[in-house]
Amino acid sequence: MANTTSNQPSVAQIWEWLDAVPDPEIPVISLVDLGIVRDVEWSDDGLIVTLTPTYSGCPATSIIRLDVETALASHGVERVEIKTQIAPPWTTDWLSEKGRARLEEYGIAPPSPAGGPDHCPRCGSPDVTRVSQFGSTPCKAHWRCNSCLEPFDYFKCI
């Protein structure tokens, strides 16, 4: 066994490492910020990381698995099993506060229960219009600010 009880990193340490793995499509937030890491636990055979997909067809899913394995391997954790769990289904409620703030800073309006952003993430104007329910990735919609005229992404609320 690669990791004996005496030298295996703690679960809290693993969470910290995973919090440094960026989302492949929105690299300003981490996988932990995105709320897709559901569980981390040690078993007799190594580490088990349970992930949940955001959208069922999200093409980033396989890259995310690879990124998790690579990141953990770089910290010496070689025996990793990645499990996929679809229930309960992922919700934008699981986005961390830190993740929301980073999205906004980056120019992506964070999800809002109102069904749309209440201001432009660039200039702050409340005068915004939806261009399309869909955007550059499955998790985003396309909006535009009527004040600064910039288009921007809105992280859909599901």
Place this chain on the structure above:
Amino acid sequence: MAREAAFYEFLLRMGDNTLILGHRVSEWCGHAPVLEEDIALANTALDLIGQTQMWLGLAAEVQGAGKTADDLAFLRDAWDFRNLLLVEMPNGDFGQTLMRQFLFDAWHVLQLRALTASSDARVAAIAAKSVKEATYHLERSAETVVGLGDGTAESHARMQAALDYLYPYVGEMFLSDAVDAALVEAGIAPDPASLRADYDDTLARVLGEATLTLPEARRARGGGRDGKMHTEHLGHLLTTMQWMQRAYPGATW
């Protein structure tokens, strides 16, 4: 009908609907009238293909013959498919594509909502995941049907023609057979007919707002969900979708 066999058929019905419609919608990729619509259609197709992986993945597991979702998608022939005829109908113009999407989404949301209460935990989990996406699809397809139906004289006429063309295929969603009876008995899926009233309500509301007229109800055109008689369109679709596996058997990415 034996429960396992019925369950497998049911999973094919769910997965083939999303697979065939997902493929159809993806045919628009790079061809839609404007960029935003192209992206929206590609996103919808992506969700449907993702759902297919879950349904056909479970179908392969239940079948227990060592197959994968990909085997079921790419190595079956037209007569093995169990999708509704509606979803294999050609895209036509943009209006016809969105009308087909709306007629499907309105049923899909009701079906998935009912399935979240399935006695089979795997089915309930896939349904809970998919219903969020389907709800979003319905929001958009309904809005577009209203926008185009209650639009210009040209768009109105095209939407009415699309509705007249597609509506005969709606009835198939509510037919039931021995497969459905076995699933209802096991508490896995709802009786298809039980969804009809809510479906008709959605149609009446949206089509009313779209100023479109529902054609007179005709006999339901079936044969897709039981695989007895698909339209000629399915075979043409499969020649494109399955070409790689047919030309290079066993090829992997």
